[in-house]
Amino acid sequence: MSGKSILGAVITGIALFFFGFLYWAINPLPYQTWQPVSNPAEVQAVAAGLFPNDGMYGIPGPGNDAAALELFEKGPSLFVFIDHTPTAGGDPLEMAKGLIHNVLSALLLLFLFRVAPSLASWQGGRALGICAAFVINGSEVIWWQQPVNWIIHQALYYVLYFVIATAILQRFVTRPPTH
Numbered sequence: 001m002s003g004k005s006i007l008g009a010v011i012t013g014i015a016l017f018f019f020g021f022l023y024w025a026i027n028p029l030p031y032q033t034w035q036p037v038s039n040p041a042e043v044q045a046v047a048a049g050l051f052p053n054d055g056m057y058g059i060p061g062p063g064n065d066a067a068a069l070e071l072f073e074k075g076p077s078l079f080v081f082i083d084h085t086p087t088a089g090g091d092p093l094e095m096a097k098g099l100i101h102n103v104l105s106a107l108l109l110l111f112l113f114r115v116a117p118s119l120a121s122w123q124g125g126r127a128l129g130i131c132a133a134f135v136i137n138g139s140e141v142i143w144w145q146q147p148v149n150w151i152i153h154q155a156l157y158y159v160l161y162f163v164i165a166t167a168i169l170q171r172f173v174t175r176p177p178t179h
Contacts, residue, residue, distance in 0.1 A: 005110050008172025012165050013103030019164055020098065023157050030153035051082045077145065109165055113173050120173045125166025129159035 024030065037043050051057050057080040060071035071077075087094065112128075113120040119128060133155035140146040140154075 002174075004172055004174075006107075008169050009103055009106035009110055011172075012106035012109075012168045013099060015168055016102040016106070016161060016165060017099045019161065020102070020157075023160070030150070033147065033149040033153065047080070047082065048084065051080055054083050054085070056081050079144065106165055106169060109162075109169055110173065113169065117173070120166060120170045122163055122167050122170075125162040125164075126159065128166070129162030132162065133158040 059078050059080070060068045062068075109128075116124075118124060137146075137151045137155040137158070141148055141151050
């Protein structure tokens, strides 16, 4: 990979990092889909006692046994993601991981553009974003019962992410000559 491509991936990664900040930290719309809790400190304390280990919990748990199926039919079902590690908003390590992820994602897109050069356009980015959002977010709604109103915001983010990435990266891609 050329220095020009790596520079493009870094510039794209930084642009995507700031886009993500604007979309998830400044934009209030996605969070309007969340249900408020009147007593968050109490819920946190109860959750810490009920779910002692970091990780994902599904209630009822996975399986097709009669007891689990009966609990699913009665409802409610829930997925709980627990991280007991105290962190501050804007933790520098988390921010660095996000930036690195965006740069690596841009490098992956550059590799994809080498294999399929016609995708290196905003139309290609839109198509990639729609496909990714449909497969990933559609599955979350169908199989994991994620609320559609929340998933729509995630899907929109992914489509815009790919459009922005390809709009920048196409300037750093060497296109094969056309005949």
